[in-house]
Amino acid sequence: MNKRIANVKKASLNSLSYSSIFEIGDARTFTPKAFAIAVQKQGGVRTDEGFDFDRYEIFDRKIIETPFQQIPIQKKTVHHDSTIYVNNIDITGVSASSMVQIGSLQTIDAEARIKHIRVLKQEQF
Numbered sequence: 001m002n003k004r005i006a007n008v009k010k011a012s013l014n015s016l017s018y019s020s021i022f023e024i025g026d027a028r029t030f031t032p033k034a035f036a037i038a039v040q041k042q043g044g045v046r047t048d049e050g051f052d053f054d055r056y057e058i059f060d061r062k063i064i065e066t067p068f069q070q071i072p073i074q075k076k077t078v079h080h081d082s083t084i085y086v087n088n089i090d091i092t093g094v095s096a097s098s099m100v101q102i103g104s105l106q107t108i109d110a111e112a113r114i115k116h117i118r119v120l121k122q123e124q125f
Contacts, residue, residue: 005083006102013100015093019112022094026103034097034112035059041119056115063111 006024016022019034037051053059086102094100097112 003104004079004081006086007083008086008089008102010088011086011091012089013091013094015095017094018096020094020096020098021101022091023099023101024103027101027105029107029109030099030101030105031107031109032097032099032111034114036096036112036114037117038114039117039119042121051117058113058115 003026008024013022018036019032021030021032035053037053037056039051084102091100096114097110099108
């Protein structure tokens, strides 16, 4: 992994949340995991009880990895400058196991599991 210097003049980030990273520089690995339950209740929220992770099998499911067959590729990268120059970067949001990086990254293994639930007025308990 080629290491270079990152020279950032201005970075503006409005929102960064839920296992996410904004990184200036090099990293070897990035393995974020984000589990969330998003509940929308019609007519306002009275309680957040009753929505535990163990009630939903999406959070217990084993990830089925697709078999990966590596195909050898001949590649030559020439960095004409040892510095990465960024004048201005403006980001609205980074969320749920995501990354914005100015630099090098060797390995990424990200996972986000989100269960969306909508409760209508007549169904509230």
